[in-house]
Amino acid sequence: MTANPQRDQFYRSIEPESLAPLWLRLKTLVPREPTPTAVAHRWRYADVRPRVLESARHITAEEAERRVLILENPGLRGSSQVTGNLFAGLQLIMPGETAPSHRHTQSALRFIVEGDGAYTMVDNQKVVMRPGDLVITPAWRWHSHGNDTAGPMVWLDGLDIPLAKYFGGTFREEAHERATAGDDPAPLPPIHFPYRDTRAALEAMRTGGRIDSHAGCVVRYLDPATGSWVMPTIATMMRLLPAGFTSAPYRSSDSMVFAVVEGRGVIDIAGAAFDLAPHDVAVVPGWLTYTIRADDDLVLFSYSERAAQDKLGFFREQRL
Ligand code: 1HN
DSSP states (O other): OOSOHHHHHHHHHHGGGTOOOGGGTHHHHSOSSOOOSSOOEEEOHHHHHHHHHHHTTTOOHHHHSSOEEEOOOGGGTTTTOSSSSOEEEEEEEOTTOEEEEEEESSOEEEEEEEOSSOEEEETTEEEEOOTTOEEEEOTTOOEEEEOOSSSOEEEEEEEOHHHHHHTTOOOEEEGGGOSOTTOOOOOOOOOEEOHHHHHHHHHHHHHTTOOBTTTBEEEEOEETTTTEESSSSOEEEEEEEOTTOBOOOEEESSOEEEEEEEOOEEEEETTEEEEEOTTOEEEEOTTOOEEEEESSOEEEEEEETHHHHHHHTOOOEEEO
């Protein structure tokens, strides 16, 4: 270890007393900058889709409760995490299936990938889902899913599961455990953001020349009642990068999960290039510099823990 046997003896002697010297750990505990263990990664939808569909041959949505293939970051194996703070998965619901009602303290988003017209129930509100739509399940609201259509439906689930765990706020309840049937839920914030509206807002930005050099045209999903992000922990955005545009290098403290809606391009994350095609999911760990090149008009949905970082005073960004 060190060239100081008395010190080493001191360290060994205090360890059984559940004591440890901070000075050996300070620089790792409080690094100069974020040191994510998650890595940059891209899941090609062309590869993942057959696996998602295959899962329906092995289990029903009913039995699984939620038939989801977790997008697990290769740097965080076994953690069920896509980044240091968030969960991602692809959920499949086949024609005629239902996923039973439950609720949990974690906030959830669904970003619709394929299929048309399956629904999710949030408390008493039914939301019919179409590709590119964003649907929110706020914390502790009952929710179930169903598919009355003729085709499979797939969406990206984003949840703040790791954050709920760090904060000691992890609770779940299932419909059959429900105490009283008739409790009157509080009004819901906006929970459905149809793609048609989001796409039109992006197009208006492009037409108006409001194109940010580091991001392209960007809209944020906000709750009009508060003017803040629609979920307390997770920030959601949609961006359009016009064909031929390359974003200037940028980094931020939040870890980004991108889902391609339309178009093709390339994301370069700290020197590693990943091509992007519709429905691919790419992850940028916090504080890694990235650029995005659009080969066609490229539309990207994203979510990150920025909403929590903003509130806690942790958020930083750098336009390079
Ligand atoms: C969940 O409840 C859903 O309600 C999706 O669709 C994904 C991942 C982990 C834990 C709960 C859903 C989930 C989940």
